[in-house]
Amino acid sequence: MTKIDFSSFKHQINLTQYAAYLGYEIDRKKSTRNSIAMRKGSKDKIIISKRSGNWIYFSVYDDQDSGTIVDFIKNRTSKSLFEISQELQVWISGNIALPEPTKYVGHVEERQPDPRRIQRLFNYCTPACGHEYLKNRGITAEALKSPRFSGRVFQDRFNNAVFPHFKEKQVCALELKGKNIDLFVGGSEKTLWRSNTRKGDDTLIISETPIDALSYQILHALRSAFYTSTCGGFSPLQSDIIRKLVTDLSWVNKVILITDNDDGGDAITGRLNNIVTSTNYTGSLTRHSPNVRGLDWNDVLRNRLGI
Structure with missing residues (x-):
């Protein structure tokens, strides 16, 4: 043959x-x-x-x-x-x-991580303390300055909200959000966005986007929960990172998936369930999505605020 x-x-x-x-x-x-x-x-x-x-x-x-x-x-x-x-x-x-x-797209450039470029651009970013785009999404300055999120959300020279990802304590990716922008900066190597952890934390909350994480905290005011976000659909590499995160955090006894209440959220929940249950994690694993089909947690926050 x-x-x-x-x-x-x-x-x-x-x-x-x-x-x-x-x-x-x-x-x-x-x-x-x-x-x-x-x-x-x-x-x-x-x-x-x-x-x-x-x-x-x-x-x-x-x-x-x-x-x-x-x-x-x-x-x-x-x-x-x-x-x-x-x-x-x-x-x-x-x-x-x-x-x-x-x-279709006739030409796609090969992705080449460029950590030096990402670090250089990040050096020009400043903490987002009263960002207009985030304010319009219901994200308050108080939330951004809080111990949970301080130093985790920035803005660039063009006033885009910036959500940095880190690898081995070095910035490796920048996700930009704004009125007309929603993308990763060229040269980014996507890992996960994370909030700060604090003494006494026992709950890991995984969201699809950082804005959903911020919204959920504003809505529920949890004291012992920290957040990580896949920033949309996630790659096999990110699956491995999530698996390692769950494995390494032996002090976590609750994992909550705050995915969107839609088909995409259902599918991502299934993937995250498979990842978490493939580890040695023995705590509780639950999903908490908005009650109304089609909504995410930022929709819920904006509806509550009348935005």
């Missing part, structure tokens, strides 16, 4: 183009020049990028769903590797009706 060489498929076939052919749509607000977010309905969201010249992806909702275009097809169909190779050969030969150029 002739051995199939999949290497050419993995770097020649634009995965955003192939996904668009299958009906996936670009989420431009969540995409950057290095990372393309695409959705198919409300139950499947993928992040596409390039590594070592190959197109790769991971599912926001399923830790087992990641890899190259071959894995992408295998995880969504019952096709054999031989059948997959036949289909991809058609793409290589150009004998297929391609989607319109507006429906």
Whole structure:
């Protein structure tokens, strides 16, 4: 039997183009020049990028769903590797009706972590103590200055809210939030956003976004809970970081998942449940989402404040 060489498929076939052919749509607000977010309905969201010249992806909702275009097809169909190779050969030969150029991204730059650039940009940031965008989301100056969140939320020279991520105590990623911006700065290596921990803490709360974490604390005024956020859908690397965090924090006896009350929140909750239960953690694990379908905790806060 002739051995199939999949290497050419993995770097020649634009995965955003192939996904668009299958009906996936670009989420431009969540995409950057290095990372393309695409959705198919409300139950499947993928992040596409390039590594070592190959197109790769991971599912926001399923830790087992990641890899190259071959894995992408295998995880969504019952096709054999031989059948997959036949289909991809058609793409290589150009004998297929391609989607319109507006429906995919022709060029994606390979992501290269640039810690020096991130540190340089972070040096220009100042603590966000009365930020207008955050104020409009119900996040008060008092909350930002509190011992739980002081030094964890910043603003840049363009007045965007900045949520830093750290790796080995060094800043490694900057997430920007503003009226017209929602992205990670180029050169970022995404880990997790975290609040401060305090003596006596016994509860870890995991949110989808830092703003949800801040909102939840304002609403519930918990005294012994600290927060971490995945900042949207999370990669396999972030799964490992969450797993290590839960494993290392032996003094935590409660984990609460404050995910959104929607399909995406349901899927992320499932992933987080799997991660936490795969560790030696023996405490309680619960989900606390808003009561109304479609809401997140910032929606609840703004509704309560009439914003």
